[in-house]
Amino acid sequence: MTTSSQHHTATARLRRPSGIRSLRLGETKVTYVPDGAVQLTPRGWLPASTDADWATHAEYVDETGHLTAGIGGLLVEHGDRALLIDAGFGPRSFPAEPGSAIGAIQGGALLENLAALGRAPEEIEAVAFTHLHTDHIGWAWHPGPGSDSPAFTRADYLVAEPEWSQRHLLEAHGTSKETLDALAPKVRTVADDQEIFPGVRVRFIPGHTPGHAAYVITAGGQGSDGRRLIAFGDALHSPVQVGHPEWSAAPDHDSVRSADFRRRLVEELQEPGTIGFGIHFADVVFGRVRTEQGRAVWQPLDDDGS
Known part of the structure; x- marks a missing residue:
């Protein structure tokens, strides 16, 4: 039985961005x-939804009428080694524009939060991108504090081959040619099912972008409990889509292809031992x-995996 207090806490988590949260997989x-957060207008971002749908799912909408989406990255640590999946928005912010599906957006906290976790940017051996939209590549191209170079000085940038080969298509979604050119010297393309880090494999799930990728992280070694985590990027933007995979x-x-992959992803996430990571999933990542x-x-x- 869910108490009123528990319901209030659960609703609050759906309406606020997440802080640092961790899990262990072996x-x-x-x-x-x-790194920050962005506001999304429910019907603007998910145009197949209706006002009646949002009356039913009001717990996802904050007092300003927006969905809350966090922005950041997923740090994967195995022994002394460290991989980062996605690199936030960077030290920038923009106000809401009337009529836009995107409200206010702000970033800039990723490096500070890495420091709080005891990781310097130069310790990151690779940054693996789910895709190349601006809210996932920010610190990979923006100069680090007090520098003319991006923060991840030693990292390769891992990009799904079809995402990189079709990168010109991303310019319509705000990723400029100049930004892509800035990434290019460090980019290394990766193939479907390639292992890029101990226990981390690429999985192509195109639809949101031409070469959108997920990363499947499998527990291994001593203490392995057989669990795996799927970091699915922007295949899903909000937990409300889990029950409505048709909402692109x-x-x-x-949109048709993304909905097809989303349906299959939701089914897979119901398999035993499978955990999902939604980078934009408010405080329920x-x-x-x-x-x-x-x-x-x-x-x-919760952080203990329960």
């Missing part, structure tokens, strides 16, 4: 590293998918 530790996002490159009253729902996990 000898691997994964940590959400916040307005900027999806191929880690979770499992369960079925309640015939519909799939996102069940958040």
Whole structure:
């Protein structure tokens, strides 16, 4: 039985960006590293939804009428080694524009939060991108504090081959040619199912962008509990889509294809031992998918994995 206090806490988490949250998968530790947040207008971002839908799902909408989406990266640590999946928005902010599906957006906290976790940017051996939209590549091209160079001085930039080969298509979504050119010297393209780090494999799930990728992190070594985590990037932007995989996002490159992958992803997230990581999932970034009253729902996990 859910108490009124528990319901209030659960609702509050859906309406605020996440702080630092961590899970252990055997000898691997994964940590959400916040950079900032963005407001999304429910019907503007998910145009297949209706006012009636949002009356039913009012718990996802904050007092300003927006969905809250966090921005950041996923730190993957295995022994002394460190990989970062996505690199936030960078030290920038923009106010809401009337009529836009995107409200106010701000970033800039990623390096500070990495420092709080005891990691310097130069310790990151690679930055693996789910895709090349500006809220995922910010610190990979923006100069680090007091420098003319990006913060991750030693890192390769890992990009799915079809994402990089079709990068010209991303310019319509705000990733300028100049930004892509700045990334280019450090880019190394990766193939579907390639292992890029101990226990971390690439999985192509195109739709949101031409070469959008997920990363599957498998527990291994001593203390392995058989669990795996799927960091699915922008295949899902909000936990509300778990129950509505037909709701594609307005900027999806191929909305039909993205919906197809989303349906399959939601099914896979219901498999035993499978955890999801939603980088934009407000303060419920880690979770499992369960079925309640015939519909799939996102069940958040706490930092201990429960």
